[in-house]
Amino acid sequence: MNRSSDTGRTEIPALEWLLGSIGALMVAGAIGFLAWSGTVNGESHPDIRVEIVRVIEQRNGWLVQVSAFNEGGSAASEVTVGGEFTAPDGTVESAELRLDYLPSRSGRQGGLFFSRDPRTGGLKVRALGYAEP
Amino acid sequence: MAAGSTTWDPKANREFAIASARAFGGAIIFSLPLMMTMEMWWLGFYMDRFRLVLFLVLTVPVLAVLSHYAGFERADGPLDLVLDAFTALAVGFIASAFILVLLHVLQAGNSPDELIGKIVLQAIPGAIGAMLARSQLGTRGDDENSGDDDPNEEVEEARRDTYAGELFLAGIGAMFMAFNVAPTDEMVLIGLMMTEWHAIALVAGSLLLMHAFVYAVEFRGTTRRRDGVPLASEFLRLTMVAYVLSLLISLYVLWTFGRTDGLGLLELVKVTLVLGFPAALGAAAARLIL
Numbered sequence: 504m505n506r507s508s509d510t511g512r513t514e515i516p517a518l519e520w521l522l523g524s525i526g527a528l529m530v531a532g533a534i535g536f537l538a539w540s541g542t543v544n545g546e547s548h549p550d551i552r553v554e555i556v557r558v559i560e561q562r563n564g565w566l567v568q569v570s571a572f573n574e575g576g577s578a579a580s581e582v583t584v585g586g587e588f589t590a591p592d593g594t595v596e597s598a599e600l601r602l603d604y605l606p607s608r609s610g611r612q613g614g615l616f617f618s619r620d621p622r623t624g625g626l627k628v629r630a631l632g633y634a635e636p
Numbered sequence: 637m638a639a640g641s642t643t644w645d646p647k648a649n650r651e652f653a654i655a656s657a658r659a660f661g662g663a664i665i666f667s668l669p670l671m672m673t674m675e676m677w678w679l680g681f682y683m684d685r686f687r688l689v690l691f692l693v694l695t696v697p698v699l700a701v702l703s704h705y706a707g708f709e710r711a712d713g714p715l716d717l718v719l720d721a722f723t724a725l726a727v728g729f730i731a732s733a734f735i736l737v738l739l740h741v742l743q744a745g746n747s748p749d750e751l752i753g754k755i756v757l758q759a760i761p762g763a764i765g766a767m768l769a770r771s772q773l774g775t776r777g778d779d780e781n782s783g784d785d786d787p788n789e790e791v792e793e794a795r796r797d798t799y800a801g802e803l804f805l806a807g808i809g810a811m812f813m814a815f816n817v818a819p820t821d822e823m824v825l826i827g828l829m830m831t832e833w834h835a836i837a838l839v840a841g842s843l844l845l846m847h848a849f850v851y852a853v854e855f856r857g858t859t860r861r862r863d864g865v866p867l868a869s870e871f872l873r874l875t876m877v878a879y880v881l882s883l884l885i886s887l888y889v890l891w892t893f894g895r896t897d898g899l900g901l902l903e904l905v906k907v908t909l910v911l912g913f914p915a916a917l918g919a920a921a922a923r924l925i926l
Contacts (some may be wrong), residue, residue, distance in 0.1 A: 512851035516652040517718060519709075523719035526726030530696065533729075533756045534689050540749045542686025578682040606681035608747035636682040 519616050544576030544607065551605065551630035555567045556612065557619070558622055567616045569628050571602060572610040579633035586615045588624035596621070599631065655709035658765035659724060662708065663731040666765025666812075671758055675819040679893055680754030687715060687892045695760050699724050699767055702808060706797050708769045711923050719765070728762030732889050761815055764808070793870060802923065803877060809922025810882040810915040814889045824895055827907035835906050842882075842909075842916040847875045849920035878919045879912070886911035 547572055556568040582605045587597035598615040605611055615628070643649075671678050699721035703711050712722045733755050736742045742751055795801050817823060830838070887908050890896050896904055 514645070514648065515719065517642050517644050518652045518656070519719055519723060520642060521718075522723040522726050524722070524730070529729045530692060530722065530725050533752055534692060535908050536752055537685045537692075537756065538687045540653045540688070544685075544749075579680075580682075595862060604678055604682070606747065606750040606815030609681070609750050610745045612809070619818070626784040636678065 518609055519557060521617035523584065532618045533635075540592035547576030547584075547607075549573050549575040549577055549605065549607070549633055551579065551582060551633070553628045553630050555586075555626065555628055558626075562618070563616075565619070565626070567598075567615045567617065567626065568612065569623055570610055570612045571605060573605045573631065574605050576607050578607050578636050580636040581632075581634040583631040583633070584615075584628065585631045586617075588617070588623070588626040590619050592625050604631060604634070604636065643697075643921035653707060655798065656723065656727065658769045659727045660769075662769025663727050663762035663766040664735060666768065667728070667732065667758055667762040668735070669816060670761050670819070671732065671739065671741070674817055675821065676757060677754055677801055679740050680757045681701065681726055681750040683757070683894055687894070688753065691760060691892050692756055695725070695763060696721050696746040698808075698811075699763055701804060702767050705801055705805060706768060706792060707869075708767050708772070709721070711781070720918055721763075723882070724766040725759065728759035728764075729764040730770050731766070732762045764812060771863040778823070797924075799873075802874065805922045806878040806919035807885060807917035809920070809925070810878075810885045811918075812890070812922075813918025814882075814911055814915040816884050818886070818889045818893055818895065818911055823890070823911050824899075824903075824907055827910045830906055830910070832902075832906075835909050838909050838913055842913050843875060843879055846879060846916050846920040847871060849917070850878075850923065852873060875920075879916050882915035882919045883908055883912040887917045 518574060550573065552574055553574045554570050554572075556570050559566045559568065567586060569584060569586065572618060573579060580603065582602040583599055584602065585597060585599040589595050589596055595619055598617055600613045600615055602611050602613060652822040698719075700714075703717045703720040703724075705721050707717075708724065709720065713715050733742070736754060736758065744752060746754075796805060887896070890907060890911060895907065899907065
């Protein structure tokens with residue numbers, strides 16, 4: 504029990520074994536998961552699904568809430584999402600939004616504003632483009 | 637009693653618990669600036685998985701050696717040092733997960749890959765902070781009353797005063813400063829803004845400041861120049877070596893964060909020198925702080 508000699512202590516507290524093992528498990532788990540994820544995703548590309556969550560009528564027009572989900576294996580940045588519909592009088596109205604980042608297998612939400620009711624003219628939303636991070 | 641055997645002694649366990657609690661404090665203080673940097677969150681999900689794994693794997697031996705020179709608790713023997721390294725990582729993981737949840741950086745819609753990537757990346761500086769907690773937050777004998785009652789502190793001081801110890805701690809300082817600024821876009825931007833002449837001046841400025849830090853400033857912990865050793869030889873032996881070390885570490889950190897990808901050779905050199913500036917100051921200051 505020579506805790507303060509040059510050779511340091513000779514015994515290891517049980518708590519140190521506990522915390523040390525937790526740390527080793529966390530590190531091993533993280534390495535395993537990241538290596539698996541890196542191998543599985545390999546050289547895949549962003550694959551973005553855009554869906555309409557709901558259309559809300561507001562004082563200043565219509566808000567179309569959209570969700571974008573990246574089903575691909577790599578992250579995308581500067582993702583542009585666009586939506587458009589044809590109004591009853593034949594004019595096409597479009598709107599777009601930009602998401603800074605869309606990680607793989609993760610979702611983000613946003614909204615598009617329109618001045619007329621978009622539900623009347625076959626509203627379509629989709630991802631327009633992205634940049635590699 | 638054989639070295640490495642387990643003790644259930646309440647006092648020893650209590651001391652370890654206090655040291656671990658202090659380690660949490662160190663982890664949070666050191667990594668909070670990074671946890672509040674959005675580039676770090678983004679890197680957590682988009683950086684190359686192989687580079688992130690390599691970074692995490694390399695952290696383990698670095699922490700074990702750091703524990704030898706400035707651990708968060710008294711440690712001796714390879715087993716104890718490795719256990720301390722993993723304890724520091726456990727602290728880093730828990731602290732980073734806790735703070736990132738608190739700040740709502742980790743959200744329900746995030747994929748496991750995004751969550752784990754963000755936590756792991758922040759856990760690494762957290763673990764270094766945890767390891768350094770004792771020298772930062774703990775009690776330690778001042779230089780004035782060096783006859784204090786902690787011979788272990790003096791053992792560590794003696795270890796740090798070796799050439800290998802000084803260089804290792806310089807490397808830790810460089811690593812820490814580089815890590816703190818490398819994620820930001822400004823590193824590459826500054827590199828692109830500077831002319832070649834600015835880059836050359838930056839090298840001279842880095843070396844000059846480093847040398848001033850290490851030798852001219854007579855603060856606590858600065859290396860006292862050994863009598864009879866010419867200044868030029870000290871410059872080559874320590875300052876130059878520490879600067880080269882800082883540049884190599886800067887380059888490694890830049891590569892890990894994917895900042896070197898697609899960069900031309902001239903730009904690569906300039907960006908490395910830019911990051912090498914804070915890294916070099918970190919290397920020089922490490923001896924003052926630790």
